Amino acid sequence: MSKSEKENRRIGRGAEAGSESDAPIKLELSGLHKSFGSKRKPLPVIGGVSLQVHEGEFVSLIGPSGSGKSTLFHLIGGLLQPEQGEIRLDGRVINGERGHIGYMPQQPALFPWRTIEDNVVLDHEVNGIPRRETLDEARRWMERAGLAGFEQAYPHMLSGGMQQRAAFVRALLSPHGLMCLDEPFSALDAFTRSEMQTWLLDIWEETRRSVLFVTHHIEEALLLSDTIYVLSGRPSAVLRRIEVPFPRPRREEIAESPEFLALRRELTGLMKEEQRKTRSSDISGIL
Amino acid sequence: MSLRPTLNQWFRFAWPPFVAVLFFLTAWEAAVRFFGVEAWILPSPSVIAGEASKSAESLWMHTLSTLQLTLIGFAIGSSVGLLVACVLHLVPLLKSALYPLLILSQNVPTIALAPLLMIWFGFGLLPKIIVITLVCFFPVAVSAMDGFAQTDRTMLNYMRMIGANRVQIFRKLEFPHALPSLFSGLRIAATYSVMGAVIAEWIGAQKGIGYYMILQKSAFRTDRIFAAIVIIVVLSLLLFLLVTLVERLVIRGGRRSGNTEGGELR
Ligand SMILES: Nc1ncnc2c1ncn2[C@@H]1O[C@H](COP(=O)(O)OP(=O)(O)OP(=O)(O)O)[C@@H](O)[C@H]1O
Ligand SMILES: [Mg+2]
Numbered sequence: 255m256s257k258s259e260k261e262n263r264r265i266g267r268g269a270e271a272g273s274e275s276d277a278p279i280k281l282e283l284s285g286l287h288k289s290f291g292s293k294r295k296p297l298p299v300i301g302g303v304s305l306q307v308h309e310g311e312f313v314s315l316i317g318p319s320g321s322g323k324s325t326l327f328h329l330i331g332g333l334l335q336p337e338q339g340e341i342r343l344d345g346r347v348i349n350g351e352r353g354h355i356g357y358m359p360q361q362p363a364l365f366p367w368r369t370i371e372d373n374v375v376l377d378h379e380v381n382g383i384p385r386r387e388t389l390d391e392a393r394r395w396m397e398r399a400g401l402a403g404f405e406q407a408y409p410h411m412l413s414g415g416m417q418q419r420a421a422f423v424r425a426l427l428s429p430h431g432l433m434c435l436d437e438p439f440s441a442l443d444a445f446t447r448s449e450m451q452t453w454l455l456d457i458w459e460e461t462r463r464s465v466l467f468v469t470h471h472i473e474e475a476l477l478l479s480d481t482i483y484v485l486s487g488r489p490s491a492v493l494r495r496i497e498v499p500f501p502r503p504r505r506e507e508i509a510e511s512p513e514f515l516a517l518r519r520e521l522t523g524l525m526k527e528e529q530r531k532t533r534s535s536d537i538s539g540i541l
Numbered sequence: 542m543s544l545r546p547t548l549n550q551w552f553r554f555a556w557p558p559f560v561a562v563l564f565f566l567t568a569w570e571a572a573v574r575f576f577g578v579e580a581w582i583l584p585s586p587s588v589i590a591g592e593a594s595k596s597a598e599s600l601w602m603h604t605l606s607t608l609q610l611t612l613i614g615f616a617i618g619s620s621v622g623l624l625v626a627c628v629l630h631l632v633p634l635l636k637s638a639l640y641p642l643l644i645l646s647q648n649v650p651t652i653a654l655a656p657l658l659m660i661w662f663g664f665g666l667l668p669k670i671i672v673i674t675l676v677c678f679f680p681v682a683v684s685a686m687d688g689f690a691q692t693d694r695t696m697l698n699y700m701r702m703i704g705a706n707r708v709q710i711f712r713k714l715e716f717p718h719a720l721p722s723l724f725s726g727l728r729i730a731a732t733y734s735v736m737g738a739v740i741a742e743w744i745g746a747q748k749g750i751g752y753y754m755i756l757q758k759s760a761f762r763t764d765r766i767f768a769a770i771v772i773i774v775v776l777s778l779l780l781f782l783l784v785t786l787v788e789r790l791v792i793r794g795g796r797r798s799g800n801t802e803g804g805e806l807r
Binding site (some may be wrong): 333354 | 693696698700701702704705709714
């Protein structure tokens with residue numbers, strides 16, 4: 255774990271949190287636009303999203319369902335080309351380029367014919383890094399993820415939560431600096447979910463990777479993030495940027511603090527309104 | 542995974558059809574005896590069995606010949622089918638041009654081409670193998686192509702995101718993903734190939750079960766024809782089981798999920 259320690263020192267943040275602006279920018283989206291549908295009847299999904307993820311920062315994106323959060327990830331990952339705007343990683347424009355990020359999709363998408371171990375090192379394998387160089391680190395992280403003893407198991411032998419953790423370890427081990435996590439816990443029950451949140455919090459505070467995290471869950475975003483971007487409904491733009499003031503390392507107990515509750519109330523109100531707007535515009539679109 | 546439960550399961554699975562067949566054979570035997578049906582119209586099972594054991598030696602010789610032809614044809618036909626599927630999948634333009642034609646080509650009864658092939662290529666091995674190839678190629682090609690095309694979108698997106706190239710996506714994802722589908726095509730092709738071999742032998746051969754049937758037909762030896770039919774059924778079944786067995790070895794685990802070594806092309 256010398257690498258993560260190094261990263262930690264470089265970023266130079268101990269327990270103090272909040273302002274990330276001193277760290278260099280890892281990812282910057284500026285004025286992204288993307289539509290689907292035909293030329294004649296385009297469906298604008300992303301309508302000018304700009305945001306930043308600093309080195310070692312945990313950034314959450316929340317927004318109503320269908321607001322284009324997954325689409326945004328597909329743009330960052332190079333699956334799609336934006337019609338307008340720039341995606342910069344470490345200062346370099348990477349529009350439409352693949353293979354620069356670690357990714358955890360909305361479903362775990364572990365390959366059923368690979369053992370957990372072989373799944374976890376897939377990113378390295380694809381990027382031509384020999385297996386034996388990664389296996390030790392992979393095993394160590396699998397142990398940290400409570401997957402010890404399941405290295406040789408196939409995904410169907412694991413519970414949903416374990417599959418999510420395996421998919422997370424796969425993204426974490428990715429040789430790329432930025433991790434993009436798309437609603438990693440949405441398919442889990444409430445209890446497993448909160449367990450996974452604490453687990454992720456622990457791991458992240460140890461590694462301090464740059465993370466872009468999509469969620470619907472306001473408390474989850476508040477608990478985990480340094481910065482939260484609230485997206486509007488389709489076509490989405492950034493409604494609000496919130497810096498989460500709680501110090502690191504965090505504990506679950508912050509969820510009971512008045513500050514937390516106030517932020518939660520504010521965000522809930524914002525989201526409710528957005529959701530309502532989306533719904534009414536969807537209905538008027540149908541009529 | 543122990544063998545016992547699977548054997549148990551297999552037994553539970555197998556006994557109802559087994560009893561049904563036994564019942565059917567008994568009814569057949571009884572009906573033939575009761576109504577006194579003549580043997581050249583419908584011989585009883587016991588007569589067929591007796592004749593089969595009497596001419597066991599020549600039946601065995603013909604069976605081996607047919608089996609050999611079937612296996613060669615099946616191997617070549619399936620390989621061609623798989624190859625075509627891979628090429629068409631990797632070159633989408635080619636697929637959109639040829640796939641509809643491939644489907645249309647199935648309206649030509651392959652069997653009807655057999656005499657033509659004999660005229661063009663003589664009575665050797667080649668035209669027979671072409672016949673078998675024509676019948677097994679299609680199910681394999683279509684099932685493999687379907688398997689490739691139905692690759693899980695999330696997994697596909699994941700592979701693209703992490704920067705996998707076309708070949709990596711095919712080898713590490715699409716091909717192993719298509720294996721269950723490919724094997725169901727292979728199972729169909731296996732039974733088709735026995736049929737293809739018999740028909741090829743009908744039209745022109747000096748040995749094999751198909752040739753034997755033609756010979757016995759002109760002698761009105763219905764009992765021997767029945768014996769030949771039983772052999773054909775058994776051959777189809779054996780090939781079917783062989784493919785299933787290979788599938789079990791190649792694809793292990795959950796969704797009929799396989800392992801890396803067997804699953805991916807390295
Ligand atoms: N490949 C595509 N072709 C056409 N439309 C698409 C495509 N991908 C996404 N869309 C549309 O874009 C919109 C946003 O989809 P997206 O999956 O990005 O939403 P999301 O914010 O991730 O939603 P959720 O929170 O439910 O996952 C949806 O209306 C969807 O129908
Ligand atoms: Mg989504």
